[in-house]
Amino acid sequence: MRTRFLHNASSAKRALAVVVLAAVVSLLLSTPSSSAPGDEDIPDRPIAASQGFATLAQGAVVRRSKMYITIGSDRNNPMWSAIYTFLYNTPVENPEQYLAGCSKNRGRPCIPNPFYQPDCATNDVETQRGGLYFRSLIYPFTPLSNGAEVGLLAKTRVRLVAFGSIPAEATLTLRVPRDNGRVQPFVAHIWQNKLDGVGCDPSFVSPDVDALVEGKVIISLSDLRVDGVAVPLGPSCRTVRPAELALWAETANGGYFPADGGRLGAYDGLHPGSLKPLNSPYYSELQGRTIPPSTGLTIPDFTGCGVGGEDLSPLVSAMASGPNNPVRASQGMVSFRNNGIDLNDIRSCDDQGRCPTPGPEVPPRPPLPAGDE
Secondary structure, eight states: OHHHHHHHHHHHHHHHHHHHHHHHHHHHHHSOOSOOTTGGGSOSSOOEEEEEEEEEEEEEEETTTTEEEEEOOSTTSOEEEEEEEEEOOBSSSSOOBOOOOOBGGGTBOOEEOSSOOOTTOOSSGGGSOEEEEEEEEEEEEEEOSSSEEETEEEEEEEEEEETTTEEEEEEEEEEOOEETTEEOOEEEEEEETTSSOOTTOTTOOOOSEEEEEEEEEEEEEEEEEETTEEEOOOTTOEESSOEEEEEEEOGGGTOEETTTEEEEEESTTSOOOOSSOOOOGGGGGGTTOOOOOOOOEEEOOEESOOSTTOOOHHHHHHHHOEEEEOEEEEEOOOEEOTTOOOTTOOSOOOTTOOOOOSOOOOOOOOOOOTTOO
């Protein structure tokens, strides 16, 4: 009898375990996930006046290889970004809202234009041309079947030239770095120059908007083939440090405004840089910096390339690394999301009829540095 009782008890436990397991599985299947891949890498609280999705295309001249590498040529499969426009700016110590205007009466002074001032301007801010400054955050991502990989700009096949003349192909991966595990977005700095503060010379003319989009990019290469022959690079072939990208609005080509998109570039002669160090508490991380004139992207040397003890990093660096590689990028209009960012709903149009796809066309090749052919 005791044996039978133990057998029945054991059977009852197994039956209870099956029931509990079935209930858990049923709950998992019937309850939607609270977050999709990538949700943890975008802001989980309001940080800006508006947010939405935009698509991009870009091209960069790799001077060592004399190649113009384009990304996003398929307008139905472009580069993607989640953009938070008009970051909260008031109060300065702990921003909780966005104040659009700038005037003494509203408690938020206009910021002197740091790039263009009339000859009559002095250190007295009353003599200086002023306007509004605001920031936006741009989180690049690559869509997945569910959610997105936030921080991944692109992974694409590119053609290069090895040893000056031998054709080569490789998979190029562009990714923004992380800081303490968090994706570091691009920052768009905007100076809107005609809102207030005409300064000492009302006839002085400067661009309506100055825009600078800056951020860091880790560049990786894999699956290299030189003249059709596979050259194993291993899983860790990347730049020794992130490349620092500074893209300026091309005012002659329609300019740039985060919500409306436009043309950006990084090449010699596009923008003069700041006249002196920036000085305003509203500049946040820009405070105290002197912004240099525009120039092309510096691609650092590569490291970690090769397998089996063979160091191919010098070969890869010879193909790709070097200073002043001109870049152009085009961003489409932002498709706004009033209820926040949902990485599973990126292609729908907003209530203004602004749609992220098709993406913008790849921009024409930017001008080369003086002396380059």
